[in-house]
Structures are given as C-alpha cells and as structure tokens.
Amino acid sequence: DQQVKQNSPSLSVQEGRISILNCDYTNSMFDYFLWYKKYPAEGPTFLISISSIKDKNEDGRFTVFLNKSAKHLSLHIVPSQPGDSAVYFCAASPIGDKLIFGTGTRLQVFP
C-alpha cells in the first residue's frame, strides 16, 4: 500500500518557466512533509519542508503548498533552471517518526 504517491514519473519544463511537482498521501496522521532532490548515485538533498499547521512555505525559488483536506502537496519551482534537473521525492511522516517516500518524479529543465 503506497501511502505517498507521486503519480507523474517525469516532467519536462522549459527554462524560466514554472515547474509543479505533485504528491498525494493517504495517511491522515502525517504531520510533516518534505521535498528532496536527488541526482543519480548521490544521496537525497533536503529542499524544503512544511508542517501540517501551515498551508504554504517558501524558500527562494521553491514553494511548497499543502492541502490537508485533499491530502495533497505540491512543489513549485520558479523560475526553473537547467540545474534543477533531477529526481524529486516527496516524503511524509508523523512528527518524530520515520519518513515515507514517494516514488519520485524526474524533472528535466530544457533551455
């Protein structure tokens, strides 16, 4: 049973435009949500997080939106840059507990 789902395995966006990566979850006990970026043969790099008491968190070009009623979160990258090309994982957990990862979305930003 996949508790955290990223239904789009890949996304292609032109440089300078917005990238929107989506993530859905099923467990209403999840309190904390994170996005990680991963390059091949490297460990994931933490990007941004949001707790369930918020619906938006922004850090530079990255914004995460949380819709608790829909059990949906999204990561917006504006403007997208070629260096953003990587696999993005969303993850969720009850606070203090283990993370449950989605299957990842491969983002490709082209010139």
Add this chain to the structure above:
Amino acid sequence: GAVVSQHPSWVICKSGTSVKIECRSLDFQATTMFWYRQFPKQSLMLMATSNEGSKATYEQGVEKDKFLINHASLTLSTLTVTSAHPEDSSFYICSARGVAGATDTQYFGPGTRLTVL
C-alpha cells in the same frame, strides 16, 4: 547546513565477505539515524532505524542478522552487510535526524554503492 558523510562511497567485494559502511553527522548530533536501500529506478526503502545507545529497529522483511547496525555515538552509525551475496548489491544511503527539540528533518549522506561479485 547539516552535513552527513558516508564511507566508503563505493565498494566491490567477493561473495561471502562482510562489508562495513560508516555514516557520520559532521556538524550536529544525531539521536536517530536511518539506513535506506535504493534499487535502480525505485524509491528509497527504509531498512532500519537506529537510536544512539540502543538496538536498531528493523523494517519488515529486513534480516537483522544480515544487516548489523551499530549506533555507538551521537555522530556515528555503522551498517555491516554480513556474508554479502550478489543480491545485496545496491545503493545504501544513511540519514540522520537531530536531537529532540531541533529540526525533524532528516539529512542524507551521499550513499554507498555496494557491488558483490
């Protein structure tokens, strides 16, 4: 930012040998460390959770006698793959989480590529 290192970054070994992978939190104390495994084109699979000074908690289906985890200090955890076989070949990644009261974010190491011949 929080930095987690892993050593070695890659290792090739013969079937039947044991391999130890180290995970260190370099600039923060990690009360909890996690070990993951990633197969090609798949998500991260949590293997076990270790808290400093106590026994690791293994996920269902992970053999604790095969994957020995030691969390001896607040900055070091080790994973030993005992009697490794080719099916153990994978990308192993650790992560560390700060002390209680600090961030709940897990910070990941760069991973270790294990190839068993």
